Amino acid sequence: MSTDTTTVDRLQRVWDALDTLTDPEIPVVSLRALGILRELREAADGMLEVVITPTYSGCPAMGQIEDDVRAKLAELGVSARVFTQLAPAWTTDWMTDEAREQLRRYGIAPPQCGRTDATTSVVSFAAQAGQPLTVPCPQCASTHTTEVSHFGSTACKAQYRCLDCLEPFDYFKSI
Template sequence: MVTTLARQDAWTIAAGVADPEIPVVSIEDLGILREVRVGPDGHVQVVITPTYSGCPAMEAIRADVLAAFERAGHTDVEVQLVLAPAWTTDWITETGRRRLEEFGIAPPVRGAAAGREGSAPVSLTLAVRCPQCGSPETRELSHFGSTACKSLWVCTACKEPFDHFKPL
């Protein structure tokens, strides 16, 4: 007899998986968890989107999702990687943004990715606020930070370096 997992329960299992590069946020917080489907036969399909194509964390995330379902007693699970629509920092949840900032990573301004389809107005970020002291007196040190989806910044007020999620 197949015990079918409810879709919401399956979503909760997948949503609880932490990002391997930034463990204070879940894959749901980052907006890379796109969909969870449960078939009538109990087969679970989890759909994820990388923060950028070629993201090396995706295999670790796939393994972590499978392990989370196995711990919950479900082994008929598949993790599907989709590239379209492309992930955008606008998909980061408010909880995710708060957790990133508390962890010392400046989250992008909501709407910074506006205009990707060509019809919305383009948002301009005038300042990146320091997640340590809140000062807008910051500057980019390197367009590439600890991962390709982040850039390295420094606060000129408190002198602390920090990562900033690139608005994608």
Template sequence: MSQIAPQRPPEQRSQLLESEQAALWTALDELTDPEIPVVTLREMGILRDLRRGADGRVEVVITPTYSGCPAMDQIADDIQATLAREGVAGRVVTQLAPAWTTDWMTPEARAKLRDYGIAPPHTAAACGPGESVIQFAPKSGAGRADGSGATARFGMPTLPVACPQCGSLNTTETSHFGSTACKALYRCLDCMEPFDHFKRI
């Protein structure tokens, strides 16, 4: 009579993932944002967790940057392809709560955005209370004459956006929607270069 191999106890099955995590994270760290290819999913804060599900399969947890983001299907496909290439049976789990925020971006992501010509979002520390929600309605007015670049939205002052080309704060928003819904189009009034600004969420 053939012998049946003993099943690993649950604690050993969970420990198996611990030994795989370093290799899997390294492989997943190669995946970049389809819309901003200079930053990785992990740097953007989209890649949230790597765990083993109750059925023993690896789960990669992602959180979309905003509802309806068209890049999420491509991101999920890229992750599945990476897992398959690593010989891992896994799935992608989309987690909506807590909601993604630009505060999850790493300093490396912000620096890469700036080098790529995109003004990164302001940090929570820079904004303070009351400046943490993305605005989808366009604001009126241009940069202030004092060169600060600060404008007002619904009577609330907003922080100036530094030009990623020359660093000037003398900038103005020309369109509330840039190349994607999460970015706004700005123009520098000093070097006159247009640029995208990643809105703070």
């Protein structure tokens, strides 16, 4: 077996294991689907490197995320360095469509942004025009909602309430 095949197989085995890790604050979505788990690479010295990026600088979950990555690697018997990379800054565009749907099913309104071009997102236009953002309720899909607080259960979420079903819910802010 060639070194290239061995490296690819090793990386795939580690990716498969890391794909089971979920966000400590949103346990229904994987770190990779959220775009937090950015890269897995083999360094020149043969050591694996795992790159993670926080959704917000100062995100309190990053310590737990790093610990979870290290624990999963230890389970596999794999030595690796874990890097927290701040640039480029995380964006909701890195979230997969599956992650957005998982958020909605969990009761969190997913971010409203363009999947391919954040500069043309719904949020950008609303913010530029000074208009309030219309966030559909994840429970009943009504757009008759209102922001209760710009700060929700975590810094990356805002608190909303549906005016039709009266349920409160978090909205994952677009970045």
